Amino acid sequence: MSSPALAAIAALPQADLKSIFTTDPDRLSKLVLSQGPIRFDWSKTHLTDDMLTQFLALAQEQDFAGWRDALFAGQAVNNSEGRAAEHPAERGEGNADSVAHAKMLHNRMRGLIDAIEAGALGEVRHILHIGIGGSALGPKLIVDALDGDGVRYDVAIVSNVDGTALERAIEGFDPHTTLIAIASKTFTTSETMLNAASAINWMVEAGVDDPYGKVIALTAAPEKAMEWGVDETRILPFSESVGGRYSLWSSIGFPAAMALGWDAFESLLEGAAAMDRHFRLSDPAQNAPLIAAFVDQYYTRVEGCQTRALFAYDERLALLPSYLQQLEMESNGKSVTRDNEPVVGPTAPITWGGVGTDAQHAVFQLLHQGTIITPVEFIASIEPGHVLDPAHHRALLVNCFAQGAALMRGKENADDPARAYPGNRPSTTILLDDVTPEALGALIAFYEHRTFANAVLMGINPFDQFGVELGKEIAKSIEANGPTGFDPSTMALIDLALGAE
Numbered sequence: 216m217s218s219p220a221l222a223a224i225a226a227l228p229q230a231d232l233k234s235i236f237t238t239d240p241d242r243l244s245k246l247v248l249s250q251g252p253i254r255f256d257w258s259k260t261h262l263t264d265d266m267l268t269q270f271l272a273l274a275q276e277q278d279f280a281g282w283r284d285a286l287f288a289g290q291a292v293n294n295s296e297g298r299a300a301e302h303p304a305e306r307g308e309g310n311a312d313s314v315a316h317a318k319m320l321h322n323r324m325r326g327l328i329d330a331i332e333a334g335a336l337g338e339v340r341h342i343l344h345i346g347i348g349g350s351a352l353g354p355k356l357i358v359d360a361l362d363g364d365g366v367r368y369d370v371a372i373v374s375n376v377d378g379t380a381l382e383r384a385i386e387g388f389d390p391h392t393t394l395i396a397i398a399s400k401t402f403t404t405s406e407t408m409l410n411a412a413s414a415i416n417w418m419v420e421a422g423v424d425d426p427y428g429k430v431i432a433l434t435a436a437p438e439k440a441m442e443w444g445v446d447e448t449r450i451l452p453f454s455e456s457v458g459g460r461y462s463l464w465s466s467i468g469f470p471a472a473m474a475l476g477w478d479a480f481e482s483l484l485e486g487a488a489a490m491d492r493h494f495r496l497s498d499p500a501q502n503a504p505l506i507a508a509f510v511d512q513y514y515t516r517v518e519g520c521q522t523r524a525l526f527a528y529d530e531r532l533a534l535l536p537s538y539l540q541q542l543e544m545e546s547n548g549k550s551v552t553r554d555n556e557p558v559v560g561p562t563a564p565i566t567w568g569g570v571g572t573d574a575q576h577a578v579f580q581l582l583h584q585g586t587i588i589t590p591v592e593f594i595a596s597i598e599p600g601h602v603l604d605p606a607h608h609r610a611l612l613v614n615c616f617a618q619g620a621a622l623m624r625g626k627e628n629a630d631d632p633a634r635a636y637p638g639n640r641p642s643t644t645i646l647l648d649d650v651t652p653e654a655l656g657a658l659i660a661f662y663e664h665r666t667f668a669n670a671v672l673m674g675i676n677p678f679d680q681f682g683v684e685l686g687k688e689i690a691k692s693i694e695a696n697g698p699t700g701f702d703p704s705t706m707a708l709i710d711l712a713l714g715a716e
């Protein structure tokens with residue numbers, strides 16, 4: 216462990232969560248923090264005063280304040296690609312020029328949406344959004360979470376190159392009243408371009424006049440979109456300095472702005488901006504994303520936990536785990552530091568999860584009695600997302616809180632060890648007032664900043680993703696040159712499944 220602060224934390228005795236409220240009765244006042252519509256509760260983790268002191272020292276060691284300033288100033292924090300990471304500017308926070316530029320592009324998006332609503336592209340009832348990774352997961356999460364009475368269009372978001380995905384997405388869509396939104400930062404991603412071409416064919420086959428006239432491009436490479444056949448007036452650009460997995464605030468959020476309305480989209484941005492200000496301005500000891508990162512660092516780097524699990528006790532947030540998988544694993548699943556030195560110790564754990572209560576009846580056995588310790592995060596909302604009998608929401612929340620208590624408390628059973636629960640298992644609870652656009656914006660921005668804070672504490676660059684390139688290169692080479700020069704296993708697979716083509 217190369218960091219003196221981390222070594223000091225590792226040397227501290229670990230408190231037993233079963234008795235931690237007896238030994239530290241003020242935990243709730245120290246480890247619960249409310250920020251706008253969100254309440255964070257870390258009191259059921261092993262974080263102690265001494266650890267917090269050392270983690271604050273780690274933040275200083277790693278120049279957390281300096282990196283945070285650099286992020287908001289629009290400096291090239293993505294050093295391997297020589298780029299800034301300006302997702303906060305999309306929300307109105309950060310470098311003034313970048314904020315003004317983002318505002319101008321948002322106005323352009325709003326103008327196009329107004330024109331579409333006024334009938335400029337004919338009747339539109341369905342939106343087929345085609346994108347992958349960061350160009351799909353964010354809009355999908357938002358539309359799914361906020362898909363209430365206000366939704367004005369059917370939205371299908373298709374990402375997988377498997378034709379079944381597109382086929383299912385367009386099932387029930389009328390090609391004559393469908394708008395295609397092609398979302399790709401680079402406008403070169405092979406899955407997206409193939410899906411886009413097939414969507415155009417679907418329209419051609421249905422006899423739609425001018426299918427390309429029904430296409431909107433959401434991209435940081437407008438010239439590529441034009442080459443592909445999208446008219447300039449229907450291209451909604453965003454800045455190169457907005458990373459793919461941080462891009463839902465830009466024109467990539469188009470389907471959400473269309474489906475939920477501009478006011479809701481703006482509220483989402485405002486919620487995120489409030490979290491930006493909290494992250495930028497609060498003292499490290501009171502800073503929600505940073506404290507959450509301390510907890511992450513403790514379990515991953517000190518305790519060696521290889522995964523972290525997240526359970527949304529709210530159906531509206533069902534897609535949050537898959538959204539966070541990209542955010543956290545693509546950002547911080549790295550092996551070298553910002554200076555290209557090997558990282559000492561583990562980096563990002565595997566993020567996984569699901570929805571409560573379903574997960575309780577499927578995977579919680581391992582969490583309670585398995586040999587692998589997994590820090591768990593529960594996310595719930597005080598207000599329900601439905602108008603059914605309040606008993607549903609009561610049962611949901613009771614289950615959520617019971618799980619955290621059970622993990623912490625455990626239960627002895629000397630006579631029958633199979634029925635004993637070790638307890639002392641950590642969890643964090645994040646409680647939203649409601650799943651509103653503001654709260655969702657703040658929640659997602661919290662996760663973005665937590666991911667950044669984790670990266671700073673480990674000395675890595677969270678804004679590149681070179682690990683995804685090799686597989687793409689090999690796939691391209693197989694497409695171009697056929698199965699030559701591979702290992703016998705790969706050759707046999709290609710031969711068996713593709714050889715007859």
Ligand code: F6P
Pocket residue numbers: 347348349350398399400401402403404407459460545680683
């Ligand atoms: O391959 C990974 C990745 O580059 C992600 O980082 C990105 O979100 C996704 O592909 C899609 O990229 P694009 O928006 O350029 O199509």
